[in-house]
Amino acid sequence: MKEMFQKKVEISHHVQVGPGYFRMGLVFPEVARIVRPGQFVMVKLPDQRIPLLRRPFSIHNRLVERGEASGFELLYKVVGQGTQAMSELRAGNVLDVLGPLGNGFFYPESIRDAFLVAGGIGVAPLYYLALDLAEHRDVRATVFLGGCSAADILCQEEFASIGARVFITTEDCSLGDMGMITPQVQKAVEGDGKPDIIYACGPHAMLKTLSDMAAAQNVPCQISMETMMACGFGVCLGCAVKKAGGGESYLHACTEGPVFDSRAILI
Ligand SMILES: Cc1cc2nc3c(=O)[nH]c(=O)nc-3n(C[C@H](O)[C@H](O)[C@H](O)COP(=O)(O)OP(=O)(O)OC[C@H]3O[C@@H](n4cnc5c(N)ncnc54)[C@H](O)[C@@H]3O)c2cc1C
Ligand code: FES
Incomplete structure (x- = not known):
């Protein structure tokens, strides 16, 4: 059984980083010590009846104080009632948090070059992944960020500051090249040579094309x-993902994912 913690934790900082996009720091050393890139937490607003259910958010970054893991950051987009209510919280308020959950990204032996592909807020788990690849695994990361417009492109400077090459596309051409991100990935695979692995998070259509x-x-x-x-x-049983290969077999995204080998599931 994996270690899991649940408690009410303090918000250390909470800043708006774009229209409808927020970065929130949470003080939770027990989770920060063990959480891996790609894992997530379930969050509930204490003392509020709406939304009744917890909401899942990826770990975006780990916070370190005096050399010790002290907490982590979430990066999120306001899409409905729960995230709207979250966005109204301030530093010093508390959130009920459960985690770490899920499997996280895995690292095959001897990878040297990785492509990290994000569609919109799908960038959230990929920054912590890029950091881990750079700091502990000596892997060269090339990051592809796609969004509808410039306002949906997040973390460009953060990726660049840890040495990643960054490619950007926007559908309205307000930043980077015009169009979807997947043709850029295809171009890079054909032009610069194949990476050892591709890691991705974003809308289903992007994941399908990419896989x-x-x-x-x-x-x-x-x-x-x-x-x-x-x-x-x-x-x-609300998170079922269909297994590849036909038939009616399913996997749980929360326990057997959220990270999957793209060949293992039907997208
Ligand atoms: C493992 C995991 C990690 C996630 N990490 C992040 C993250 O780091 N940052 C982030 O901003 N979001 C993340 N999400 C999505 C996030 O959980 C939802 O946006 C959130 O639950 C919406 O809550 P709400 O009450 O604001 O919206 P709701 O009122 O519940 O829904 C509003 C709208 O958003 C849609 N929606 C709700 N949940 C999802 C979902 N999971 N995927 C796609 N559409 C959804 C609904 O269909 C509806 O149209 C993650 C989801 C999962 C499963
Ligand atoms: S979210 Fe409940 S089983 Fe996966």
Whole structure:
């Protein structure tokens, strides 16, 4: 049984980083000490009846104080009631947090070059991944950020500051090249040579295109699936993801994911 903690934790900082986008720091050393890139926490607003259910959020960054893991950051987009209510909280308020949950990204032996592909807020788990790859695994990361417009492109400077190459596309051409991010990835695979692995998080359509491309190019690809989740630890069966290969077999995104080998599931 994996270690898991639940408690009411203090918000250390909470800043708006774009229209509808927020970065929130949470003081939770027990989780910060053990959490891996790609894992997530379930969050509930204490003393509020709406929303009743917890909401899942990826670990965006780990916070370190005096050399000790002290907490972590979430990066989130306001899309509904829960995230709207979260966005109104201030530093010093508390949130009820459960985690770490899920499997996280895995690192095959001897990877040297990785492509990290984010669609919009799918960037959230990829920054912590890039940091871990750079600090502990000596892996060269190339990051692809796609969004509808410039306002949806987050963390560009943060990735650059840890030595990652960054490519950007926006659908309205307000930043980077015009269009979707997947053709840029395809171009880089064909031009600069294949990476050892592709890691991705974003909308289903992007993940589907990317996993088809990765399969055609014979590049391993891991994707983080942001399905609906009610419990986060295997009880409600609300997060089913269909297994590849036909039939009616399913995997739980909360316990067997959210990170999957793209060949293992039907997107
Ligand atoms: C493992 C995991 C990690 C996640 N990490 C992040 C993160 O780091 N940052 C972030 O901003 N979001 C993340 N999400 C999505 C986030 O959980 C939802 O946006 C949030 O639950 C919405 O809550 P709400 O009450 O504001 O919206 P609701 O009122 O519940 O829904 C509003 C709208 O958002 C849609 N929606 C709700 N949940 C999801 C979802 N999981 N995927 C796609 N659409 C959804 C609904 O269909 C509806 O249209 C993650 C989801 C999962 C499963
Ligand atoms: S979210 Fe409840 S079983 Fe996965």
